[in-house]
Amino acid sequence: MKKIFVLDTNVLLHDPQAIYAFDDNEVIIPAVVLEEIDSKKRLADELGRNARTISRLLDKMRGEGHLHEGIPLPGGGILKVELNHKSFLRLQDMFGEASNDNRMLAVALNYHLEQQELIQSGREGSHVVLVSKDVLVRIKADVLGVEAQDYLSDRVVVSSDLYSGYVTLYVHPAVIDEFYSYRFLLVKTLQTKAALNPNEFVILRDEMGTSKSALLRVSQDGLRLEPLYLSNDPVWGITARNAQQRMALELLLNDDIPLVTLNGKAGTGKTLLALAAGLMKVEDEHKYKKLLIARPVVPMGKDIGYLPGEKEEKLRPWMQPIYDNLEYLFDTKKAGDIDKILMGLGSIQVEALTYIRGRSIPGQFIIIDEAQNLTRHEVKTIISRVGEGSKIVLMGDPEQIDHPYLDSVSNGLTHAIERFKLESISGHMTLEKGERSKLAQLAADLL
Structure with missing residues (x-):
């Protein structure tokens, strides 16, 4: 009919x-x-x-x-x-x-x-x-x-099938021993029915039940499983507290992966990890000319209306979560210290996404926070701004959406994750364990 x-x-x-x-x-x-x-x-x-x-x-x-x-x-x-x-x-x-x-x-x-x-x-x-x-x-x-x-044609995946960026496989202990002996494995060695994507992480566990395990990353050509290049050393004072955070840092610090997507509940460390990696790449390694941090101006609850002052003063309430993380990384003691530090460095720019349309951004480490509040078109607009030699990080929590017509599977962040998961120039990680505090983790789980 x-x-x-x-x-x-x-x-x-x-x-x-x-x-x-x-x-x-x-x-x-x-x-x-x-x-x-x-x-x-x-x-x-x-x-x-x-x-x-x-x-x-x-x-x-x-x-x-x-x-x-x-x-x-x-x-x-x-x-x-x-x-x-x-x-x-x-x-x-x-x-x-x-x-x-x-x-x-x-x-x-x-x-x-x-x-x-x-x-x-x-x-x-x-x-x-x-x-x-x-x-x-x-x-x-x-x-x-x-x-x-509901209009579902723009949904790239159902909620239960969201790409996590890693998979846990149970294998014979001889396979784990082979990896430690040769420092790589061929994907076909695993004989798994699960399709592994480029830059996806694989946790190998002993099917016999022992504690033997290994953490690997699929190569960019998708044929090999390779060890992580990074040790668990601090990055701007930040040390990975769980396996997902370590895998996220591996993606953030890999210069061969220009697009990284991170999602996870509040308190899982998305913003802090991205800022720490960006500061290391810009300030220590000088791989990029500038660290650009932006987030959409979408209020939670009732909008507070027009704000007085110049552009920087108007943006400060919206950008305060970014400044909070920067204050933690720079270990500032007094109010206003972070503004003096940023002014002195000159290589860190905090912006609203309102001003990104029409720009071309080469040679920068770009962090887009709260990307779950962006539509597919807005994410396309942002990623298409990325110039030669730049790296962009999209992050957010698909369960915390303030946009009236977006949900966990129709937002721009989820769309980017699913569309780019097969590409060798991108990597994704889902952060699951909250590290902000025990209270914050319980709130994310229970409320």
Whole structure:
């Protein structure tokens, strides 16, 4: 049975290409959705960019025919801007206010009832599905008896299959002995069914139950298992406290891996490890000209509005978590000391991601914190800014998202992790054990 998909505004503002994601089915854009898109097109952020993109796509399709009559899509479906089916009478008793959401729901309900009448009369009808990223809209649709779904086409993986960056394999003790004798193993020696990615870490454990083990990294060509190059020596005073932190430092300090992604709960050490590695590479080894640290300006809870002062003063509340970690690394004693240190060094720059568009950034160690609050397009924009000789680190916690239409598997960080996991120039690590404090670890686990 063919389907009719009625799209909510937030789907198109999240992904303007969504109109092509429904195969050979009919795609309906209610007229009220065009009004909402029109109200967003002047915004300077990504919502405005997406509103302008979908406007241009629809205008291009307008040249192929009348949108209210239906335009054929490449996948065999039809796109239609719906001007009818907008009667609000059937929703009047349940949802008295004719808000934009309720007007869009009315279109979906009227389509649903019309198709049900066709099916009951023995004629061919279609199954109507409302697609929205708004949970309450989906709940309202369910109350009305209309099927509602989240927009899932942009998800690269289900939550349970997120790439961790390492795998634990149980092998015969002779395999571990062979590694320690020759300092490498061929991947085919393991005879494992699990596909190993370039720069993925492998923990070998004795299948006989002894304490014998080994920690290895898959080579960039994916054919060999090699030992870690780094010892567990401190990096700017920071020593890895668990295996995942040690593996993360291996990626952060490897100049042959220009893209590193880190994810993990609060307190697992993502920011501290990245800053320590960046300071070593910039200040000690002079591998990079500058350490650039940036994070998106997304508030947790109610926005505090406009802030007084110059750009640096406005950004300070948003960047304070970065300064807290820098104060720890530089072991400052008094308030304001870190500002004097950074001013004296001149090679450390703390920025908001607002100012990164249009830049080209060569020869720098770039750290992007809270990357889980970025969309796919924003992550693409950031990574495409990276110039020759630069290294970029994306990190965040996919479970702590403040963006209204992103979740743990549709955010930019997760998208980058999954898309780059097969590439030899990237590496990923999931940090699992909290090291901030026992209280912080319990809070991350229990709350």
